Amino acid sequence: MRKKTYLKLVEYQTEQSEKHLNEVRSIHKEMRGYKHDFHHHLQALKGQLEAGEVKRALTYIEQLDDQLMNVDTLLKTGNVSLDAILSAKIAQAKAEDIAVTVKANVPDALTISDVELSIMVGNLLDNAIEACRTAQDEPFIRIYIAMKGSMLYFSMLNSAGEKKAKSGSLFTSDKDGVHGFGLRRAEAIIDEHGGWVKYNSEDGAFSSEFLVPAME
16 A cells, blocks of 8 residues: 555656646747747838837737737746746745745756656646745745756755754645655755755744766
8 A cells, every 4th residue: 555655646746747848849839930930020010110100010019019018028047848837836835925936047958857857846836835924024035056066066055944844854834745745855866866955943944955966
């Protein structure tokens, strides 16, 4: 029974990661298409204005604006997979009135798979969002991701929830459920690649960080 539950949770995590990646690939494709058409839109507007058809040009601009609003805003880190993960989680956090700041610069080609990257970063962000839901002060999440030589470094500071975490370990309200399992999966992947992860809680804030080999 335990094995069956474990396999179901692994399948759930993988499906969620692949879903986020497929969403961002679709958005990128749409944005590339919009960029390709941009020159033609400018030519059409120029022709309308030169012909004195200002009202028609304004209508054209409004239509373009409507199209652009339908293209989701993506965070650009340099890595498409990381864009997918962060964009999805940040949108979720902001929808819950959590202030988010991000500084990230990562190359697109990593030795870590897209699914592994999604599990590692996504689950830590899920934990931060959960903690922010029960924060007494204004909730916040601050993220920093960069390369340190061939190592991928991730650092996050967020509001601490009602349950405090002890340095070196992590306690959440869903430790025995899918969310808690996700964290253990993230830690296992980091360990498999020869990296490390640590947590610390102090002064009403919680920090998570990991360092893992990610390039040849």
